[in-house]
Amino acid sequence: MEVEKITEEAPEVKTFRLKFKNPEDAEKFEFKAGQFGEYSVMGEGESTFCIASAPTRKGYIECTFRKAGRVTGALANLEEGETIGFRGPYGNVFPIDEWKGKNLLYIAGGIALPPMRCVIWNTLDLRENYKDITIIYGARSVEDLVYKNELKEWEERPDVKLVTTVDPGGQTPDWKGEIGFVPTVLEKVAPSSKDTIAIVCGPPIMIKYTFPVLEKLGFTDETIYTTLENRMKCGFGKCGRCNVGKYFVCKDGPVFTLKQLKELPDEY
Amino acid sequence: MESIRKKAKELLDSKQVQVIIGYENGTSNKVRAAFITDPTQVDRLIYDERCTQNLAVYLVKHEVKHLGKMGIVATIPVMRTINMLISEEQVKPENVVVLGIGEDGKLLDFPDLTVMESFLQKAKIEITAKDKEAMEKLKKMTTQEKFDYWSNALETCFKCYACRSSCPLCYCTRCAVECNQPQWIPVQANKNGNYEWHMLRAMHLAGRCVSCGDCGRACPLDIPVHLLTMHMAEESKRLFGVDSGFSMKMESVLSNYKLDDKDNFIQ
Amino acid sequence: MEIEKKLIKKASLEKLFEKLQAKGNKIFAPVSKDGKTEFQYNPSYAEVTYDHIQTTQSLKNTVFPKIENLIRFKTDRSGVEVTEVDLTQVQSLVLWGVHPCDAAGFNALKSIFMWDYKDEYFNSRLQKIAVIGLSCHKSDDNCFCTSVGLNPGGTQGCDILLTKLSSGDFLAEIITEKGKAIVTEASELFETAPSETKEGNLAQVNQQFSHEKVTKNLAGAFEHPFWVENSLRCIGCGACAFVCPACACFDIQDETKGKNGKRLRCWDSCGFGLFTIHTSGHNPREVQSQRWRQRILHKFSYMPERNESLGCIGCGRCSRACPVDMNILEQLVSLEKL
Numbered sequence: 001m002e003v004e005k006i007t008e009e010a011p012e013v014k015t016f017r018l019k020f021k022n023p024e025d026a027e028k029f030e031f032k033a034g035q036f037g038e039y040s041v042m043g044e045g046e047s048t049f050c051i052a053s054a055p056t057r058k059g060y061i062e063c064t065f066r067k068a069g070r071v072t073g074a075l076a077n078l079e080e081g082e083t084i085g086f087r088g089p090y091g092n093v094f095p096i097d098e099w100k101g102k103n104l105l106y107i108a109g110g111i112a113l114p115p116m117r118c119v120i121w122n123t124l125d126l127r128e129n130y131k132d133i134t135i136i137y138g139a140r141s142v143e144d145l146v147y148k149n150e151l152k153e154w155e156e157r158p159d160v161k162l163v164t165t166v167d168p169g170g171q172t173p174d175w176k177g178e179i180g181f182v183p184t185v186l187e188k189v190a191p192s193s194k195d196t197i198a199i200v201c202g203p204p205i206m207i208k209y210t211f212p213v214l215e216k217l218g219f220t221d222e223t224i225y226t227t228l229e230n231r232m233k234c235g236f237g238k239c240g241r242c243n244v245g246k247y248f249v250c251k252d253g254p255v256f257t258l259k260q261l262k263e264l265p266d267e268y
Numbered sequence: 269m270e271s272i273r274k275k276a277k278e279l280l281d282s283k284q285v286q287v288i289i290g291y292e293n294g295t296s297n298k299v300r301a302a303f304i305t306d307p308t309q310v311d312r313l314i315y316d317e318r319c320t321q322n323l324a325v326y327l328v329k330h331e332v333k334h335l336g337k338m339g340i341v342a343t344i345p346v347m348r349t350i351n352m353l354i355s356e357e358q359v360k361p362e363n364v365v366v367l368g369i370g371e372d373g374k375l376l377d378f379p380d381l382t383v384m385e386s387f388l389q390k391a392k393i394e395i396t397a398k399d400k401e402a403m404e405k406l407k408k409m410t411t412q413e414k415f416d417y418w419s420n421a422l423e424t425c426f427k428c429y430a431c432r433s434s435c436p437l438c439y440c441t442r443c444a445v446e447c448n449q450p451q452w453i454p455v456q457a458n459k460n461g462n463y464e465w466h467m468l469r470a471m472h473l474a475g476r477c478v479s480c481g482d483c484g485r486a487c488p489l490d491i492p493v494h495l496l497t498m499h500m501a502e503e504s505k506r507l508f509g510v511d512s513g514f515s516m517k518m519e520s521v522l523s524n525y526k527l528d529d530k531d532n533f534i535q
Numbered sequence: 536m537e538i539e540k541k542l543i544k545k546a547s548l549e550k551l552f553e554k555l556q557a558k559g560n561k562i563f564a565p566v567s568k569d570g571k572t573e574f575q576y577n578p579s580y581a582e583v584t585y586d587h588i589q590t591t592q593s594l595k596n597t598v599f600p601k602i603e604n605l606i607r608f609k610t611d612r613s614g615v616e617v618t619e620v621d622l623t624q625v626q627s628l629v630l631w632g633v634h635p636c637d638a639a640g641f642n643a644l645k646s647i648f649m650w651d652y653k654d655e656y657f658n659s660r661l662q663k664i665a666v667i668g669l670s671c672h673k674s675d676d677n678c679f680c681t682s683v684g685l686n687p688g689g690t691q692g693c694d695i696l697l698t699k700l701s702s703g704d705f706l707a708e709i710i711t712e713k714g715k716a717i718v719t720e721a722s723e724l725f726e727t728a729p730s731e732t733k734e735g736n737l738a739q740v741n742q743q744f745s746h747e748k749v750t751k752n753l754a755g756a757f758e759h760p761f762w763v764e765n766s767l768r769c770i771g772c773g774a775c776a777f778v779c780p781a782c783a784c785f786d787i788q789d790e791t792k793g794k795n796g797k798r799l800r801c802w803d804s805c806g807f808g809l810f811t812i813h814t815s816g817h818n819p820r821e822v823q824s825q826r827w828r829q830r831i832l833h834k835f836s837y838m839p840e841r842n843e844s845l846g847c848i849g850c851g852r853c854s855r856a857c858p859v860d861m862n863i864l865e866q867l868v869s870l871e872k873l
Contacts, residue, residue, distance in 0.1 A: 042608040043791040068814040070448045083615040236652040240784030246837040265757045300860035301768040426777045433772035455788045456602045456801045486858035488774040
């Protein structure tokens with residue numbers, strides 16, 4: 001695929017807009033919100049991340065990554081017009097059809113907004129199917145917030161309630177959002193759990209403290225969704241890395257409900 | 269054997285240690301490492317000529333360390349390893365009690381580790397006759413013959429890293445082969461990848477290897493990889509006069525520069 | 536097809552081997568050297584052994600090589616050019632003298648590689664092998680095929696199964712069309728089946744545990760102290776996984792030389808400390824006991840449930856290869872009683 005456009009989101013975080021080089025591939029390619037792919041730089045290897053653009057936006061896909069290891073390091077060095085390898089889509093999907101007629105509460109932390117951005121745009125593009133949409137997004141600092149333009153767009157939309165927050169100490173003098181950790185802010189915002197689906201993505205520590213708050217707000221385990229991210233190589237249930245008990249994150253996930261998560265052994 | 273059990277019981281009963289790392293009977297007439305935490309279990313401990321595994325590998329294993337202060341049944345190569353691990357600050361002397369085993373297979377009394385140090389200064393240190401013979405044979409080969417011998421021997425290696433895992437001095441959580449920015453050593457077990465891995469291992473153990481031979485014993489494909497590190501041990505003695513593992517304050521041959529270091533190792 | 540039985544005399548077996556070789560078939564057969572037995576490509580018939588208990592390495596290399604070339608690529612200023620590997624070029628291979636456990640091992644691998652997404656690299660190689668099995672007349676105390684539903688004279692996975700009879704001649708059971716084709720092309724070497732049965736000529740391997748019971752017990756054993764207690768001596772190497780005929784974990788790595796490169800699939804092991812580590816440093820299987828548990832659970836719990844096959848054929852290779860006596864049979868016997 002060709003890197004059509006590169007956006008600098010935050011320090012070390014970039015978004016690539018990718019276009020298939022072969023129009024036939026573009027034609028054939030279909031995916032749904034929640035799925036992921038294997039992105040590669042030839043000679044360096046492959047790296048796994050979600051497709052961050054919505055399936056309702058045709059003609060391209062986007063991915064957002066932080067420069068961390070060998071492959072993401074090599075990806076970060078690429079320029080617009082260069083080529084990367086892509087395999088996918090793999091994994092299961094967010095059941096957005098089942099969510100029709102409900103309120104949606106998105107809770108994301110840090111670099112975990114990208115896996116959620118796909119489903120956020122997907123549901124926003126099908127806005128009439130859902131009732132209230134609330135997004136709570138936190139990052140370590142103002143600088144670390146990704147998709148700054150889109151956050152502005154969501155803030156301005158009357159049909160979306162957006163709450164952004166940064167960790168204490170991460171604010172700038174003109175910061176107008178909340179200050180505090182995501183679970184605390186969630187408790188403060190206290191959205192109703194009635195007819196609501198909560199989707200949570202973030203670092204393990206954030207997730208750990210967010211679930212009890214949601215439970216306190218009356219969310220049941222079946223109405224809380226999250227995504228797991230385990231180390232992967234193949235993406236289709238063979239290489240033996242990503243399994244949590246008998247479940248493969250690459251096949252049975254990455255999307256799990258809290259109910260499913262509670263049935264998994266503690267190995268993620 | 270009885271004296272080892274008695275000493276082990278004493279150490280566990282008096283809570284001087286929480287675990288004794290020794291040998292017990294395994295399956296198919298093999299012996300294996302035993303971790304005794306209960307004083308009533310000391311009769312499982314044995315010692316005979318089959319007990320050659322270098323048990324010091326467990327002194328740096330997370331789940332064993334987690335058990336508490338360790339008593340360890342140690343033959344001479346194991347004692348030397350303990351000195352090395354203390355020198356390299358991987359083991360705290362106060363966390364280890366050594367149940368030494370002399371050349372005659374009898375239990376040695378080490379009230380503290382300095383006694384072990386002085387014992388080692390006087391001990392007779394030798395590699396097995398079989399290894400000695402193999403080393404001599406290699407030494408007589410021309411450079412090309414040696415290269416051919418090793419290319420051939422290492423080609424079958426499938427990189428299970430049993431040599432690395434069995435070695436108490438290969439304790440890095442991220443080995444150089446796993447450092448991939450850049451990728452120094454090819455991951456794949458092909459001719460080059462294998463050759464480079466074994467050369468790297470030999471160099472990283474140069475001046476540190478205590479010639480216990482456990483890497484070669486561990487290899488499921490019977491590649492005599494221990495001859496590489498044993499050779500490096502001989503070379504560091506020849507070139508720098510350093511024999512590893514005789515003191516708890518060893519200086520690393522390859523990471524210390526001295527003005528009077530010889531430079532005739534470039535051959 | 537129905538199994539057909541024939542007799543092949545000792546001398547005719549040599550002729551069959553030579554005939555296959557003369558036809559240009561690559562043959563992979565066990566050869567003993569310096570007290571060790573390993574499969575070797577194209578040995579002479581005189582080198583082939585019929586008396587070994589087990590080779591150190593399994594046969595998985597023939598369908599799941601330790602390095603598999605997935606794609607080739609070329610990168611330069613003008614871009615990237617990717618070339619697929621031509622799998623029609625995979626050579627056919629006759630596996631000779633394969634013990635029944637190993638023949639069954641291909642089915643275990645198949646249950647992984649052909650589960651859900653069909654792996655064409657594996658499949659093309661699998662299609663190209665012909666398995667000439669050899670019943671076991673000897674075993675050792677690491678063998679436990681009968682405890683995992685197999686037996687020393689089992690035909691599963693074989694195209695032809697040979698059993699050495701008391702006369703020194705061999706009973707040949709022709710199991711598949713592939714096997715029949717081999718026999719048809721050398722029909723002069725096969726004679727009418729003898730009255731002697733294979734049962735009297737097999738190794739005695741006693742069943743030591745019920746794998747169904749082990750699988751059942753494992754379902755509730757994730758948090759059991761058994762794993763820590765029984766894996767303290769495990770040093771976390773990959774010897775068990777690499778000699779195992781059913782272990783299929785792999786890594787994907789790129790190899791480059793100038794502008795040209797290959798993407799390779801290489802053997803990997805769930806026992807390695809960094810196998811599951813995330814880039815963030817978080818490791819879901821942080822300590823060795825968790826990794827040992829994964830090995831046993833994968834073979835005896837997850838695979839039966841997800842892949843409808845056990846991940847173990849009872850060959851005992853891992854127990855023989857383990858430098859610290861992590862004996863899988865001993866552990867399975869304990870797990871049955873858990």
